[in-house]
Amino acid sequence: MADWAPVVVGVVLFILLSPGLLFQLPGHTRHVEFGSFKTNGKAIVIHTLIFFTLFTIFILALKIHIYAG
Incomplete structure (x- = not known):
């Protein structure tokens, strides 16, 4: 049996944490922007760190x- 948790959790987090889709941290004009559909390098780095942290917590800590x- 294959464990599908890393795949499912990764896809869901990727969709929810795509910069500019639901929110963007930091935004272009404000610290947090919602639904801007634009991104920048800082936001990509921050969202990557958030993704890695949440993915690690869900897969390793919560098992x-x-x-x-």
Whole structure:
């Protein structure tokens, strides 16, 4: 049986944490912008760190497992 938790959690976090989609931290004109659909280098770095932190917490600390089959 394959563990699908890393794939599912990664895809969901990638969609939710895409800079400019739901929010962007830091924004172009303000610290936090919502739904701007624009991004910059700083926002990409910050969202990458947030993604890595949440992914690590969900997979390693909470030990989430999804088995199919």
